[in-house]
Amino acid sequence: xLSKRRTFLQAGMAAGTLAVAAGAGLLTPRxxxxxWPEQAFKAKKYPDALQALAGSAEPASSDAVKVxxxxxxxxxxxxxxxxxxxxxxxxxxxxxxxxxxxxLSASFxxxxxxxxxxxxxxxxxxxxxxxAVVKANGKLYTAKKSVKxxxxxxGG
Amino acid sequence: xxxxxKVRAWIDNGKTTVKAIIFHPMETGLRKDKAxxxxxxxxxxxxxxxxxxxxxxxxxxxxxxxxxxPFFSFRFSGAQTGDSLKISWVDNQGQTGNSEVKIS
Numbered sequence: 001x002l003s004k005r006r007t008f009l010q011a012g013m014a015a016g017t018l019a020v021a022a023g024a025g026l027l028t029p030r031x032x033x034x035x036w037p038e039q040a041f042k043a044k045k046y047p048d049a050l051q052a053l054a055g056s057a058e059p060a061s062s063d064a065v066k067v068x069x070x071x072x073x074x075x076x077x078x079x080x081x082x083x084x085x086x087x088x089x090x091x092x093x094x095x096x097x098x099x100x101x102x103x104l105s106a107s108f109x110x111x112x113x114x115x116x117x118x119x120x121x122x123x124x125x126x127x128x129x130x131x132a133v134v135k136a137n138g139k140l141y142t143a144k145k146s147v148k149x150x151x152x153x154x155g156g
Numbered sequence: 157x158x159x160x161x162k163v164r165a166w167i168d169n170g171k172t173t174v175k176a177i178i179f180h181p182m183e184t185g186l187r188k189d190k191a192x193x194x195x196x197x198x199x200x201x202x203x204x205x206x207x208x209x210x211x212x213x214x215x216x217x218x219x220x221x222x223x224x225x226p227f228f229s230f231r232f233s234g235a236q237t238g239d240s241l242k243i244s245w246v247d248n249q250g251q252t253g254n255s256e257v258k259i260s
Contacts, residue, residue, distance in 0.1 A: 034217075036202050041219040078223045097221060101186060105221035108230070111213045115171070115231040121223035123184075 037107070046098040050133060053094060053104060059133050059140035062087070067132045067145040076124040076149040083143075085116035087136035093118050094135075099128035124149050161255040165241045172235045172259055174206065174214075176243055177227040184220035197249075201226065204245040208235050208259075235259050 043049035047057040068082040083093050093116065094107040105122040116134065124130070129144040163176040178201065185198025204216035213232045235241075237259060244254035 036217055041217075080227075082229075100221050101184075102219055102221055104219055106219065107217040109215035109217070111211065111232065113208075113232045113234045114213050115233070117229075117231050119227075119229040121227050123221050123223055 034109075040104050040107075041102060043104065044101065046096050046103040046131065049096060049102070049104040050094075053107060054092075054133065054135065054140055056140060059142035062134075062141035062143060065132055065134050065141050065143035067130055067143050069130050069145045069147050071146075072148045072150065073124060074150050076126065076151055078121050079124050079130070079147060079149070080119065080121050081130050081132075081145075082117070082119040083132040083134070085134050085136065085141070087116060087134060087141060089137040090114070090116035090134060091137075092135040094133045095120065095122060096131040096133065097122060097124050097128050098131065100125050160253045161243065161245075163241065163243055163255055163257045165257055165259045167235060167237055167259060171231050171233050172208075172241075173229065173231050174241060175227070175229045176206075177225060178204070178243075178245055178253065179225050180245075180247065182220065182222055182224045182226060186220075199247060199249055201245050201247045204228075204243060206230070207242045207244075208232065209239055 037053055040049050040053035043052050051057040064087045065085045069079060073079045081095060090110050092107060092109050095105045096103045097105055106120055108118050124147060127148045129146050131142060131144040134141045161176065161178045165172055165174045180201050181199055183196050183199040187196045188194065189196050198220060200220045201218050205212055206214040214230050239259045240256055241259055242254060242256040246252045
């Protein structure tokens with residue numbers, strides 16, 4: 001089943017970290033993630049990042065995906081974001097901040113035993129939407145939350 | 157490696173909730189050292205794998221946009237009290253870490 005979830009991530013130009021980890025015995029071959037999607041993480045614009053990550057830049061807006069984040073984040077270096085969805089067969093939840101130098105923040109791959117729920121803390125360079133893209137049953141769904149940032153978060 | 161990560165995992169009504177924090181600088185590579193003006197090299201976790209009884213329940217692919225000392229939380233089903241949860245990570249400089257806890 002996991003192989004279906006791995007096809008979500010295309011353009012897998014491994015940065016070599018996967019080879020190191022597999023060699024160190026930390027990630028067994030059966031459970032290994034798709035290669036770290038370098039093109040997606042280095043993309044400078046949100047649509048390019050999403051395209052590189054998911055093979056498509058057109059997810060459907062959905063009420064079944066909820067993005068919880070503060071209305072105002074005092075510290076852009078640490079913004080807590082929770083994405084939940086009750087869509088069945090969630091394969092992947094990814095979080096983007098379009099105004100960041102690198103819009104793709106994080107991508108999470110769910111097993112079939114894992115709930116459509118993830119909380120993470122991300123950096124925001126300035127006020128922006130936080131966009132969540134969920135892949136469920138092969139389709140892409142998206143929702144977003146606008147977060148106002150008073151102190152930019154990339155350490156500048 | 158105990159001080160590199162804190163993990164709590166507990167079962168409530170058949171669902172295991174996991175809260176974890178990994179102590180890591182998550183340097184973007186965009187900052188400059190104030191004293192020398194030289195850029196601080198990028199140093200961030202790229203992958204995290206969370207395994208229950210040897211099977212991956214969550215795979216994380218991270219970039220420099222994840223906060224320093226990243227905290228994350230997720231939920232999954234199918235575990236029992238006393239089962240083991242293992243979290244392993246690797247970063248862009250090839251460093252690794254891992255921690256194993258019992259689900260309570």
